[in-house]
Amino acid sequence: MTRGNNNKNVFRPNNPEPGFDVIVIGAGHAGCEAALAASRMGCRTLLLSLNLDMVAFMACNPSLGGPGKGHLVKEIDALGGEMPRVADRNILQARMLNTGKGPAVQALRAQINKWGYQRAMRIALEKEPALTLREDMAEEIITGEGQIKGIIGRSGAFYPARTVIICSGVYLGARLFLGDLHFAAAPGSLTPSYNLAKSLQELGITLDRFKTGTPPRVYRRSIDFSTLEKVPGDSEAQGFSISSKKTSSDQFSCWMAYTNPDTHEIIRKNFDQAPIYSGLIKGAGPRYCPSIEDKVVRFSERDRHPIFIEPEGPDIEEMYLQGISTGLPPDVQESFLRTIKGLENVKIMRPAYAIEYDYAPPTQLKISLETRAVQGLFLAGQINGTTGYEEAAAQGLIAGINAALLLKSEEPLVLKRSEAYIGVMIDDLVTRGIQEPYRIFTSRGEYRLLLRQDNADLRLTEKSWSIGLIDEERYRLHLEKKIFIEEELARLEKTRHNPGSAIETFLGKHHSSTPKQPISALELIRRPEINYPAYLEWENKDLPELPPGTIKELENQIKYAGYIAKQGLAVEKTARMHDKRIPDDFDYQKAKNISTEARQKLEQVRPATIGQASRMEGVTPADLSVLILYLERPDILKSMLKDSPDSTGNGERTND
Numbered sequence: 001m002t003r004g005n006n007n008k009n010v011f012r013p014n015n016p017e018p019g020f021d022v023i024v025i026g027a028g029h030a031g032c033e034a035a036l037a038a039s040r041m042g043c044r045t046l047l048l049s050l051n052l053d054m055v056a057f058m059a060c061n062p063s064l065g066g067p068g069k070g071h072l073v074k075e076i077d078a079l080g081g082e083m084p085r086v087a088d089r090n091i092l093q094a095r096m097l098n099t100g101k102g103p104a105v106q107a108l109r110a111q112i113n114k115w116g117y118q119r120a121m122r123i124a125l126e127k128e129p130a131l132t133l134r135e136d137m138a139e140e141i142i143t144g145e146g147q148i149k150g151i152i153g154r155s156g157a158f159y160p161a162r163t164v165i166i167c168s169g170v171y172l173g174a175r176l177f178l179g180d181l182h183f184a185a186a187p188g189s190l191t192p193s194y195n196l197a198k199s200l201q202e203l204g205i206t207l208d209r210f211k212t213g214t215p216p217r218v219y220r221r222s223i224d225f226s227t228l229e230k231v232p233g234d235s236e237a238q239g240f241s242i243s244s245k246k247t248s249s250d251q252f253s254c255w256m257a258y259t260n261p262d263t264h265e266i267i268r269k270n271f272d273q274a275p276i277y278s279g280l281i282k283g284a285g286p287r288y289c290p291s292i293e294d295k296v297v298r299f300s301e302r303d304r305h306p307i308f309i310e311p312e313g314p315d316i317e318e319m320y321l322q323g324i325s326t327g328l329p330p331d332v333q334e335s336f337l338r339t340i341k342g343l344e345n346v347k348i349m350r351p352a353y354a355i356e357y358d359y360a361p362p363t364q365l366k367i368s369l370e371t372r373a374v375q376g377l378f379l380a381g382q383i384n385g386t387t388g389y390e391e392a393a394a395q396g397l398i399a400g401i402n403a404a405l406l407l408k409s410e411e412p413l414v415l416k417r418s419e420a421y422i423g424v425m426i427d428d429l430v431t432r433g434i435q436e437p438y439r440i441f442t443s444r445g446e447y448r449l450l451l452r453q454d455n456a457d458l459r460l461t462e463k464s465w466s467i468g469l470i471d472e473e474r475y476r477l478h479l480e481k482k483i484f485i486e487e488e489l490a491r492l493e494k495t496r497h498n499p500g501s502a503i504e505t506f507l508g509k510h511h512s513s514t515p516k517q518p519i520s521a522l523e524l525i526r527r528p529e530i531n532y533p534a535y536l537e538w539e540n541k542d543l544p545e546l547p548p549g550t551i552k553e554l555e556n557q558i559k560y561a562g563y564i565a566k567q568g569l570a571v572e573k574t575a576r577m578h579d580k581r582i583p584d585d586f587d588y589q590k591a592k593n594i595s596t597e598a599r600q601k602l603e604q605v606r607p608a609t610i611g612q613a614s615r616m617e618g619v620t621p622a623d624l625s626v627l628i629l630y631l632e633r634p635d636i637l638k639s640m641l642k643d644s645p646d647s648t649g650n651g652e653r654t655n656d
């Protein structure tokens, strides 16, 4: 099958150098997407990983999606990534979240069969003809003349390559904590990676420390479900990928339990054994995903915290306790769990643990995810300080694409903040930097109404098609959705209904008022009481068989047209403003109305445009508006340049 319309093979014919175009280190969520993208774009790719039985391992909760993260998965699908398709074949339970809220925050969340997911991803990797899988630990990155030459593995093998993508997750310098016991180990009890961390530092990459943790996993048969709240899946479950058929409605349930004052008392009494409080762990952890110790301290007024009890597979005993990650010792874990209704006799299968690891602060990266220090070296996933499978997969996909584009001497794929949450995330990482593990939230995007999960495909598929990443069938589905929506919008706008008994009966049935003037079908469906399927039924037409998400997106475009258009205008206005250039010789010391902190940072970074300045940490909207004012008035701007006499005297803002 051909892929896209740009399927140039990057490997020159009769290439005298044996070796790979791209080596991906690490077969986690970032690594799998990076390797698949690069190989599907025609690169000879090697995926090197510590243990090939642990491909796409879900170290924490086997669930994908939710607001922000679900949007990422839909975008990965539109860009030709594998995660959504593999997930859809392994859904245990799917729920559309926030259905009572606007379309910007509605998102699919799915509980995944952990082992099925790993197996399906492994099969997808094995099927790719240009991709070689190899079990080895990467120890050293070899460079010469500022370029990548290859990788040396623990086995002693040298793997020559022209680009390298590091997707080593939490494995660099990893230390595991079980109460006050700590030892060098990575998730799944694998060996942590020390030499690779050293090699990165020798190449000029700075590393820092973060921490994260897991909750305990328990035996299903040790839970008393009769006293717990049941959380069923949706009756009509949907999947993440436009290529997936509807998933089964035969779903597994999740359950809810709550901590109580007795639970909190045991946790408090054992604080001295919690590594984060005893000072054993120094790295910052995710504030928005606190351990139960943190919750007890930070929300001391609350006498209960919810716990979701979720299956890890259809036929295995292991159950995941979401919301109760901890670094306390296993015996303390068991005793506080047994204070909880439904868990009185609980038996732990896999104790909770905390982990501390190296990450590379992402401000060292270009927006393409290539490092500034070494040409052809890319970093993706948790090594960039993010947390989450979806965040990792999205970065892996972009790094894989950009490594392939670099080898083809083409411009990198850079997604704007107004185009994708992937663009929001990467821009946040490389421009603003991070102080704690980064995860995506819809609130991080300023154009939320444009970045809906249902239009991810319309926003991004043309891009993946033009770089040759998706196949014809995937592109055909996109066109089917796009063309149907365009044609149906035009038809509904043209279809007009006169006041009269026919429309009165239809609207009366939906408790909607009768119009006094002729009304278009589009205006009818824009009413909150009327939806598109109801209108179609009244027209006596059947709902056509369409790619998933098409009807929902059509309705969004009808019902929210005004808001969407307004946000589109805001994007254009901001783009115009953001493209405004700042002269190289702008003298920030003269710009006294900009705060001292912002002036110092602007002086140091010297952003080329207002857009770049706007994304810098420490530059506030107020600083920006003063800067824009300086730039927009030629007389003031002249006085702000270096070597120019300060005509306004002191650079103070004038009132006119």
Ligand SMILES: Cc1cc2nc3c(=O)[nH]c(=O)nc-3n(C[C@H](O)[C@H](O)[C@H](O)COP(=O)(O)OP(=O)(O)OC[C@H]3O[C@@H](n4cnc5c(N)ncnc54)[C@H](O)[C@@H]3O)c2cc1C
Pocket (backbone or CB within 6 Å): 025, 026, 027, 028, 029, 030, 031, 048, 049, 050, 051, 054, 055, 056, 057, 058, 059, 060, 061, 136, 137, 138, 139, 167, 168, 169, 170, 171, 172, 187, 190, 193, 196, 212, 213, 214, 289, 353, 354, 355, 380, 381, 382, 383, 386, 387, 388, 389, 392, 393, 439
């Ligand atoms: C304890 C824990 C708790 C977590 N909790 C949450 C949570 O609550 N919420 C959330 O969203 N996410 C959580 N995560 C994060 C999520 O698991 C990761 O963000 C995600 O798996 C990162 O994907 P990745 O591809 O970057 O790395 P990983 O999935 O970790 O994969 C790294 C891969 O690199 C390989 N590797 C490493 N070094 C080398 C080397 N030198 N040579 C060859 N191969 C190498 C490993 O074998 C592995 O295959 C947690 C992770 C951990 C470990």
